[in-house]
Amino acid sequence: MSSQRWMLAVYFSLASDTCRTFGSGVVQPFNGSGYYVRSNCPFTLTRFTHNRVECDITTRRGDSGLLVQVEIIINKVRTVVQNGSILVEKKSVSLPYDHTYQHIFQYGIYTKLKSSLLPLSVTWHNVPGGIDTLRVELEQELSTDMTGLCGKHNVPGTTAIVVVLICRLFFSYTLDCLQARLPHYVQLCEENIYSYENSEYISCAFFKEVVQQCGNNSYIWNIWRSSTRCTPHSCPGDLLHVEQGDPFVPSCSNPNPRFSNQELTSSCVCPKGTVLNDHADGFHCVNVSSCPCVFDGSSYVTGDTRNTKCQSCVCEGGKWRCSDNFCPARCLIEGHFVTTFDGKQYIVPGKCTYVVSQGLNWIITIQFSEKAVSLKTVVLQLFQVQTKEYHKSNLTKCCPSSTESLANLCHPSDHALVFWQSSMYVQVQTSFGMKIQVQMSPEIQLYITPPRNHTGIISGLCGDSNNDTTDDFTTSSGIIENSPQQFALSWTVGTCAVNIPPTCSNTDNEIFADEKCSLLNHPTGIFAKCHSHIPTDQFHTACIQRTCNCGSNLQQCLCVALGSYAKACAVLGVAVGDWRKATNCTLKCQKNQEFSYDMLACNHTCRSLSGPDPRCWVDDAPVEGCGCPEGTHLNQGHLCTPKALCVCHHYGGTTPPGRVVIDGRQNGKVCVHCSEFPVNTAQKTCDSLRKPLSASTTCESGCYCPHDQYEDHRGNCVSLDNCTCVYSGKVFSAGQHVKTNCKTCVCGQGQWHCRDEPCPGKCQVYGNGHYQTFDSKWFRFDGHCQYTLVEDYCGNRNGTFSVRVESVPCCDEALTCSRSIVLDLVVSMNSIHIPLHLLLDSQLYKKV
Secondary structure (H helix, E strand, O other): OOHHHHHHHHHHHHHOOEEEEEOOOEEEOOOOOOEEOOOOOOEEEEEEEEOOEEEEEEEEEOOOOOEEEEEEEEOOEEEEEEOOEEEEOOEEOOOOEEOOOEEEEEEOOEEEEEEOOOOEEEEEEEEOOEEEEEEEEEOOOOOOOOEOOOOOOOOOOOOOOOOOHHHHHHHOOOHHHHHHHHHHHHHHHHHHHOOOOOOHHHHHHHHHHHHHHHOOOOHHHHOHHHHHOOOOOOOOOOOEEEEEEOOOOOEOOOOOOOOOOOOOEEEEEOOOOOEEOOOOOOOOEEOHHHOOEEEOOEEEOOOOEEEOOOOEEEEEOOEEEEOOOOOOOOEEEEOOEEEOOOOOEEEOOOOOEEEEEEOOOEEEEEEEOOOOOOEEEEEEEEEEOOOOEEEEEEHHHHOOOOHHHHHOOEEEEOOEEEEEOOOOEEEEEEOOOOEEEEEOOOOEEEEEEOOOOOOOOOEOOOOOOOOOHHHOOEOOOOOEOOOHHHHHHOOEOOOOOOOOOOOOOOHHHHHHHHHHHHHHOOOOOOOHHHOOOOOOHHHHHHHHHHHHOOOOOHHHHHHHHHHHHHHHHHHOOOOOOOHHHHOOOOOOOOOOOEEEOOOOOOOOEHHHHHOOOHHHHOOOOOOOEEEOOOOOEEOHHHOEEOHHHOOEEEOOEEEOOOOOOEOOEOOOOEEEOOOOOOOOHHHOEHHHOOOOOOOOOOOOOEEEOOOOOEEOOOOOEEOHHHOOEEEOOEEEOOOOEEEEOOEEEEEEOOEEEEEEOOOOOOOEEEOOOEEEOOOOOEEEOOOOOEEEEEEOOOOOOOOOEEEEEEEEEOOOOOOEEEEEEEEEEEEEEOOEEEEEEEEEEHHHHHHO
16 A cells, blocks of 8 residues: 555544534534534534533534634633634634643644643634634544534435536546445535535535545546636645645744644645745745744844854754853852752742852851841851861851942952952852852842862752752752752751742732733833843742742832843843833942942952952953942942042051051152052062062052162161061071071071081980981871880991880870880990990989
8 A cells, every 4th residue: 555545544544533514514423424504503513521521612604604603612711713813711812822721723724723631623724704614533432422513413404406517517526436425425515505606615615525535546636626616725925735735834943843643634835845934924935054043033044143141153054053051050049049050940948047059168058037038148168178277258247338348358268259249249259269149239149150170069959060950959868859848958957947938928919029020021121132042931930929928128029039030131141221220120329339230340449459459350240239430449438539539558558648657657668559650569578579479460559668679677678688587586687697407597688598517417205205307307106115216237237326215105004105215335446346235214314
């Protein structure tokens, strides 16, 4: 059997489970012979209940004989087709339409509704003035009684005993198909056409259904349109009509639309080798290689590139070929909403203390407020594994919002740089590459970027940062939980009560939240520019819940939630615009500071004029807030001033601009302003001349000795040759000598110049098993034996002495003491060797 015949066999097998009504009233039920009903009254086409799901389909014909209304009710969801429109629950929908219970889409030249609850689909064909063909298809036999025209067999209709020549002519070509059923079909044809002889849609719908059932192997298949003068379906644009073709037209978006149980049907298709350009207006067919790409409403041709902050893409034949995301992963703690490093989103269940993230050398914990659903504190703990150093810093307190901390750096340890990036955000950069942003106002929110090449296991609420979301819910005990609640509770510090409401607890708040949070979804609103980059679904849900369960300041909670979406867009490099003004969320800045959505502290403080600003080395996601405009610097009192009015920072503190005397004396010093005369002030003292140099020049504004002079250890400015030196806390002038460790050292140009001198070595033993070698190396052991302390019996050479010590437990058995010392000497007298054995016992010393 050929593939074409096989498709026909499938069609006929499906036909037995299909009820049709077409023409002006022909009905072919699921079982039994077709019949004709002429009426403009509403008829129940089919009604049944299957698996407790009710289905009711009714139809009504107009005076033209065409169906003018079809009503489909499945599981109480009402769909009405009339006047070329489709209404679901009284709302007009466009195709394709997806609903929880049903899907409506274009299927060749037909429109199809497919139920998700029942093994049922409804297919119809629109023509001017109504519907000429309607089919109800069942995918399986129903074990239930069915009522309606589809379930009735011998329904009496209006019999027209007339001779319609077009019917007799048409059916004269169908003997090979209909055979004994021919008289019955002729009668149906005459009843269908009677009084609708001038309606092409009535007669042609009937002829087409008969031809479709006869199949493409019948004689009538290729001649029926010429014999009946039924014109083919009119296809738009470049599309061509075929009697049997793919129901879904290959397009630039989907060049190979294939679905299970797909049958051939009357369809509009592109010429062979081309696809529909569904990215442009009209119905134009193009080669796949000529397909455009679309992004954010704009069209791109093959070869065009599109770049974002995190990705680069090139258009190739209608498809975007994009690089991997090269922006680092980030963990977000925004209220009780968490997004892991790998992008999994969930909600913590209680206002508790949690371990957010921990690695080889860090732990970050958060504590929620007892009242509001917001963070109260963020604590960063750093470890240096090699030196066993430990540091704990409360980030929400180490940089309080004061004049001093906003303008200066805050160092919790040598392993982290902490500073205010703006009036709203504290920035943290650790020595091992982890970045942290803490939004301080109006609510505390946390953003963590892990080290790029981190070693060891990362765990906590933020997950493990391995690009695999399936193991993000790994508990503190090492097992993967299915429930986010149980996972989150495993990372609490101490006990935790589940006390964060999952739904809205205040009706008035809910009304406010529903209205205001919808700003995120507005198709032409302030956030629309980012819709194609980041879906709003999760952010909209979070906005409603956060605003709903807010305290008294609903507007503030709303602005925080809207800001979360704006920040996510900014991370990708998408600036949505002045969203705060558009949503009544504007911020007021102190003094003459200005607000910016991309605020940087780099070189914008008076402190930064005193040397290279380490804040400039931190590259992280943009932050909003208040700060100083270009050309000014943050001075005391939250005031932005020109650099000429900046205070001068030095190791002793700050001084106002102008000539000043520091520490009560100047001693010939001059003022150095690094922004005007950058010099390496780190080497302007005699003490610093031989210290290691940093990778870059260091400059701290302040008072220093003039060019070619250095501050000695007495505070005076001297030449290089007169620089002083320090030894054991004492100051030595140039040319002075000291003796130490078998060396003689002389001071010159601030540096000790030493030469070796003969010096006897010394080995000693004392106390609780402490030993020092001739090379001054100390060690300790608790052995209770006799040991050789030193001897010159090396190899096969005869020695001249040996010193042995015996160690025993002291009165306290935990301690070790040397009880006796044995000295062996060989005295040479005229080549005669006399051994001497001396025993120095500790008991003898006590008696003496």
